[in-house]
Amino acid sequence: MNAYSTLKGVHDIFPPDVFIWNKIERTAKDLFYIFGYDEIKIPIIESTEIFTRSIGQSTDIVGKEMYTFTDKGGRGITLRPEGTASVARCYVENALYRCTPPQKYYYIGPMFRYERPQKGRLRQFYQIGAECFASSTPETDAEMLFMINEFFNKLQVPELRLEINSIGCKVCRPEYNAALTMFFSQASLCGDCKTRLVKNPLRILDCKVDRCVELRKGAPVITDFLCEPCKTHHEGLRELLKGRGIAFHDNPLIVRGLDYYTRTTFEVTTEHLGAQKAVAAGGRYDNLVEEFGGPATPAIGFAIGMERLAELMRLFDPYPNSPFFYFAALGEQASAIALSLAIRLMDKNISSICADWQIPLKGHMKRANKLNAKYVIMLGADEIQKGKATWKQMSNAAQGEIDVNNVGEFIALSEQWLTRQGSND
Ligand code: HAM
Numbered sequence: 223m224n225a226y227s228t229l230k231g232v233h234d235i236f237p238p239d240v241f242i243w244n245k246i247e248r249t250a251k252d253l254f255y256i257f258g259y260d261e262i263k264i265p266i267i268e269s270t271e272i273f274t275r276s277i278g279q280s281t282d283i284v285g286k287e288m289y290t291f292t293d294k295g296g297r298g299i300t301l302r303p304e305g306t307a308s309v310a311r312c313y314v315e316n317a318l319y320r321c322t323p324p325q326k327y328y329y330i331g332p333m334f335r336y337e338r339p340q341k342g343r344l345r346q347f348y349q350i351g352a353e354c355f356a357s358s359t360p361e362t363d364a365e366m367l368f369m370i371n372e373f374f375n376k377l378q379v380p381e382l383r384l385e386i387n388s389i390g391c392k393v394c395r396p397e398y399n400a401a402l403t404m405f406f407s408q409a410s411l412c413g414d415c416k417t418r419l420v421k422n423p424l425r426i427l428d429c430k431v432d433r434c435v436e437l438r439k440g441a442p443v444i445t446d447f448l449c450e451p452c453k454t455h456h457e458g459l460r461e462l463l464k465g466r467g468i469a470f471h472d473n474p475l476i477v478r479g480l481d482y483y484t485r486t487t488f489e490v491t492t493e494h495l496g497a498q499k500a501v502a503a504g505g506r507y508d509n510l511v512e513e514f515g516g517p518a519t520p521a522i523g524f525a526i527g528m529e530r531l532a533e534l535m536r537l538f539d540p541y542p543n544s545p546f547f548y549f550a551a552l553g554e555q556a557s558a559i560a561l562s563l564a565i566r567l568m569d570k571n572i573s574s575i576c577a578d579w580q581i582p583l584k585g586h587m588k589r590a591n592k593l594n595a596k597y598v599i600m601l602g603a604d605e606i607q608k609g610k611a612t613w614k615q616m617s618n619a620a621q622g623e624i625d626v627n628n629v630g631e632f633i634a635l636s637e638q639w640l641t642r643q644g645s646n647d
Contacts, residue, residue: 231337231345233529241543242532243348247330249376250350250526254328257369259352262327264308270298276307276510278481280421287335301334305351306482306507306523313355314516323356330528342498342530351504353523358508360458363486363522364466367459370490370502370524371468379492379534382501384469386488387444387476388456389424391508394449399423401442409437427477443474455485482507486522494537495530502526541594546636547574548595550586552602554579559626560601566629572636590616596639601626615639 228234235243251261270290277284289301302308309327312318318325330350337343352369354362367384374382390398402423411419411426415434418425427438448456463470476487487505495501504524511519536542547567549560557579564574575593577586583600590598600612605626613635614621624631 229345231339231343233344233346238541238543239532239536242535243528245542246377246526246528246531246535247350250328250330250373253369253373253376254326254352257326257365258324259326259328259354262309262312262329264302264305264312264329264331266302266332267299268302268308268311270300272307272311273300273303275513276310276480276482277304278422280418280425281479281481283335283479287337289334289336303335304333304480305329305331305349305525306353306480306510309351309353309523310507310510310514310516310521313519314511314514319356319511319517319519324362325355326352327355328352340497342495342527342533344529348528349525350528351523351525353521355511355521356519357522358520360455360462360486363455363459363506364462364468366504366522366524367463367468367470367488368466370526373526374490377531377535378538379501379531380538381492381494383471383491383493384488385471385473385476385491386459386463386486387472387474388448388452388485389444389477389483389487389505390448390452391484394447394452395424395444398442398444398447401447402426405441406437411437422481424477425479427475428479438475444477445472445474452485459486478503478505482510482513484508488524492530492534494534498530500527501530501534543573544594544596545573545575546596546639547572547632548586548590548593548598549574549576550581550583550590550598550600551576551579552583552600556601556603556606559606560599563599563626563629563632567632567636570629570633572633597635599624599632 273288274284283303288303291299293299309329328351332346332348334346336345339345354366389395403419406419406423406426412429412431412434415426415429426434476489478487483505485506485508488503489500490502491499492501502524506522508520511521547564549564551557551560560576564576567574575595577589587598595616598614598616600614605611609626610623611626612621613624624635
């Protein structure tokens with residue numbers, strides 16, 4: 223391995239992916255703002271205890287995956303493995319509970335987990351997360367899921383699946399845990415699950431080891447153990463989703479890998495990314511603020527995995543930043559005309575590329591093809607004389623002439639293309 227390379231599980235992000243990333247961020251910021259969320263900037267490093275306390279000692283994140291070190295002052299420091307704990311800490315520390323409820327925040331940034339890297343599973347990855355405090359109603363859960371649905375619709379990400387569950391509360395979960403302990407007590411679980419059986423049997427439902435996946439068939443289902451208030455909450459959410467026409471699937475195995483959750487849990491998954499299916503995930507955490515020393519404050523949130531989402535979008539749109547017009551100018555004079563046209567088009571938000579005029583036509587066509595330009599505009603001495611350029615549509619080789627003095631004709635050409643695209647959808 224070259225000494226000058228990124229660490230295992232850590233990626234650079236560069237074009238064209240960065241184009242998708244920016245689109246994701248812009249879409250999130252615009253949409254979340256409409257839903258009343260403000261951006262919050264939380265530190266990348268925190269006291270280790272922030273995470274051990276909230277995420278839970280028995281979780282994989284705390285047990286195996288945290289980047290933890292002692293700083294020069296002897297303090298235990300951890301690179302954040304997720305954002306919720308920090309936002310809850312910030313909420314309590316800065317008494318944000320005094321603001322008018324509900325208080326809604328979103329954040330975008332890198333997270334760190336020492337996981338075994340594979341496709342879609344990184345050691346440094348980015349999340350866009352959102353947290354809503356001080357509302358306990360199923361309407362708040364439904365509103366959040368509606369916002370997530372809108373977000374993926376705006377990005378035109380197809381074939382996603384929303385899975386929901388309720389993992390109960392302090393009142394009903396102990397009984398469920400007891401039932402799980404009984405169910406698994408004689409089972410030949412993997413080493414980790416043997417520990418989970420003692421510390422937190424719910425975690426067994428999250429285990430990816432084949433043997434444990436097989437063993438949990440027929441295990442008691444949490445929804446049969448919910449207390450009346452949790453049941454009413456969960457049914458309320460299901461009805462609201464149905465009422466809004468948001469498709470969802472009940473999945474009693476969505477118990478999540480973090481201990482702070484109560485009641486609603488959910489994941490948005492895809493079949494297009496291999497083993498790492500979850501593109502977004504979250505749930506309610508009604509006790510966390512109190513555990514950090516704040517007033518009793520219900521809360522719900524979620525986070526989207528940026529790398530997974532960007533990869534998914536790339537699958538459906540491999541050329542996210544392809545230009546509309548590629549000007550293939552042959553000669554210096556043609557190049558000046560092309561530049562002036564391109565500037566006027568860019569002014570109308572129509573992406574245009576002006577290539578070096580010294581390149582032969584064949585080279586231009588190759589480049590335009592690689593860039594996935596929609597049209598090539600060919601401009602040579604003859605064309606300039608006639609005041610006409612030749613356009614060629616790259617997808618079907620259709621071609622025609624266009625008036626180089628009339629930028630409106632170029633705009634009309636781009637509009638025609640967009641109309642055809644729309645009618646193909
Ligand atoms: P999480 O399920 O651990 O939840 O992560 C949320 C999303 O981050 C996952 O669905 C996935 O898309 C992405 N992700 C997680 N780990 C990795 C990784 N190693 N590599 C690439 N992507 C990854 C949370 O982090 C909670 N804080 C979500 C939340 C917010 N719950 C309430 N509020």
